[in-house]
Amino acid sequence: MTTEPxxxxxxxIPAWASTVGPGWAAxxxxxxxDLTDLDPNYRIEEFTTKLGGLRITLADRFVDGEFDGEFAxxxxxxxxxxxxASEHTCEDCGAPGRIRFRGDGAFTWMRCLCDxxxxxxxxxxxxxxxxxxx
Numbered sequence: 006m007t008t009e010p011x012x013x014x015x016x017x018i019p020a021w022a023s024t025v026g027p028g029w030a031a032x033x034x035x036x037x038x039d040l041t042d043l044d045p046n047y048r049i050e051e052f053t054t055k056l057g058g059l060r061i062t063l064a065d066r067f068v069d070g071e072f073d074g075e076f077a078x079x080x081x082x083x084x085x086x087x088x089x090a091s092e093h094t095c096e097d098c099g100a101p102g103r104i105r106f107r108g109d110g111a112f113t114w115m116r117c118l119c120d121x122x123x124x125x126x127x128x129x130x131x132x133x134x135x136x137x138x139x
Contacts (some may be wrong), residue, residue, distance in 0.1 A: 017036075017048070017051075018033050021106070028099035028100070029091055029094060049064070057104035057117045063077075092117055095122050096122075097125075098119060
């Protein structure tokens with residue numbers, strides 16, 4: 006008898022950490038720790054960067070066929086803290102930062118950067134896989 010491998014880890018924070026800058030690693034590590042304390046099998050529904058910060062949505066959890074509203078409230082509070090922190094933490098180095106705008110018109114992008122990282126040549130180029138700001 007063969008069983009399919011556990012794919013929960015593919016839907017958790019560590020699987021997505023490499024899609025953002027290293028400056029947010031500590032934020033993501035803390036969020037992952039806090040979420041696994043609530044439910045070791047939590048799953049990410051959506052993980053994006055938008056408007057210069059993290060946007061993370063967790064999959065709903067059901068207990069005995071009923072929607073677990075308490076879990077939803079607690080995880081939303083944790084992801085909100087991470088979102089707010091990301092908007093004040095340099096995505097490249099982890100230092101205090103603020104959201105910066107680059108580009109023009111439809112090709113404007115936003116990233117949270119500190120003063121030092123903002124002036125580095127890498128910060129000026131549009132990040133790989135980025136989309137225009139919405």
